[in-house]
Amino acid sequence: MPQTVKGVIARSKGADVEVVDVVVPDPGPGEAVVKVDACGVCHTDLHYREGGVNDEFPFLLGHEAAGTVEAVGEGVTDVQPGDFVILNWRAVCGQCRACAKGKPWYCFATHNASQKMTIAEGDEMAGTELSPALGIGAFIEKTLVHAGQCTKVDREASAVAAGLLGCGVMAGxxxxxxxxxxxxxxxxxxxxxxxxxxxxxxxxxxxxxxxxxxxxxxxxxxxxxxxxxxxxxxxxxxxxxxxxxxxxxxxxxxxxxxxxxxxxxxxxxxxxxxxxxxxxxxxxxxxxxxxxxxxxxxxxxxxxxxxxxWYGDCLPSRDFPMLIDLYRQGRFDLDGFVTETIGIGDVESAFAKMHGGDVLRSVVVLDQAAAGEEVGA
Structure with missing residues (x-):
């Protein structure tokens, strides 16, 4: 049954972001619903809000996320409910000319969920389909993604730090x-x-x-x-x-x-x-x-x-687990990228801090217990 959860959207170009109720469908074939533990605030989210990526408003923002798979759709075998995953925006197809040449990090046909999340009843835009940032949309309690966008990693890693591999840290x-x-x-x-x-x-x-x-x-x-x-x-x-x-x-x-x-x-x-x-x-x-x-x-x-x-020429299935292992060994300081943890309602203020160069990363904590971090730390 579809679920209604809280998520952060940008309704129109330049408008302050808002927390609204969002309807998340049950996963269809090849899809997964992920309970988001934490999600970093990236410059790309600000670019979406400012219309710098495209004009497919309203956007469901957030994409540097880690969480737990809650449900999977038909045909999904690589991940299962209970897996701790980092979300990625390069779910490789395995069939395009780049993949066929053994260069899947250049995949030309990456996957996203087929179904759309929508704004819930009671809002002036009720029923409107949301465009998820980078095909993810993770400033939300639960999100719908293609199963290939879920990369399983060691659960002992901090979700607050691990999610940053989903974009900026991996890119650099x-x-x-x-x-x-x-x-x-x-x-x-x-x-x-x-x-x-x-x-x-x-x-x-x-x-x-x-x-x-x-x-x-x-x-x-x-x-x-x-x-x-x-x-x-x-x-x-x-x-x-x-x-x-x-x-x-x-x-x-x-x-x-x-x-x-x-x-x-x-x-x-x-x-x-x-x-x-x-x-x-x-x-x-x-x-x-x-x-x-x-x-x-x-x-x-x-x-x-x-x-x-582009995305650090990464292959998530290869690079994310490797970097998490290095992090767990104390050889790669992912925690050092986290300036502060914040709540879901603090994204707009995080954008302001980003403009001022005051943070490396603000990280939205959606499940404090699972993320193992105190909001406002």
Missing amino acids: FGAAVNTGGVTRGDSVAVIGCGGVGDAAIAGASLAGATTVIAVDVDDRKLETARRFGATHTVNSTETDAVEAIQALTGGNGADVVVEAVGRPETYQQAFYARDLAGTVVLVGVPTPEMEVTLPLIDVFGRGGALKSS
Whole structure:
């Protein structure tokens, strides 16, 4: 029988988010209902609210989540009720040309639930279908997803920390390790030290990079970057970032430069801050109107690679359990990304803190007992 639960929606472009009653259908074939324990507040949720992704309002926000499978539909075998899972927005199809080539992290036909969650009776928009953020929609007590969006992990992991692998932390870690191929002895520079950039720093450090340079305009963020493994920091309002990176790498530039801002000027810095055969990885998300201009002779003369990283080129079934194991071993500080835990009604204030650069991640706790965290901590 369909359930009615509380969820956070964005009704229209720029409007403050609201907590409303949402109807969650029983899972159909290939689907699962997940009781959400905790969900991080990501910049992408703010982009949805601002109409920066598309205009398919109203949106059910939230996507960096961990919780427990409550029910599954016909044909679901990979997960079952009671499994502790991290939700992902890359449920690979296994059949498209990318999957057939053995590169499922580029899957062109990822799955989402077929059924829609709707606004419940008693609301002026009752019956309206909701567009779940990144096909998930997890600022809600229970959500409906495709079963392939559920990745089973060790239940002993904190849901508050584990859910962050669902987007930002995985994007940054994967940008360095999966896309950039950082390995032992490499020099790495990361431009932009928010949650994604810090995850790239942590990934580079864990992969064995010996020089890890953090670049930002905020000294608070640079100090945090040191906690995640940065060996050097550069405030680019005080020092030319390219010159500083070159000076810290014997005049050569870094082997891998991760651009975690998504702006033309920082991408240009990344391009010129790499070694002649180095790699630039763009993981920061630009807006559609942004353009970058580079002398073609410089592109030709430098070799190496210019790459973009979408979701850290991750394969959730491979990467999530591995990173949770590293977290449980004390080798990957997922807890360090959590600035505060909040309630379901505090998402709008979390957006304001995000604007001010005051948090790495606010995390909405929906089941305090299951998440093992005190709201407001």
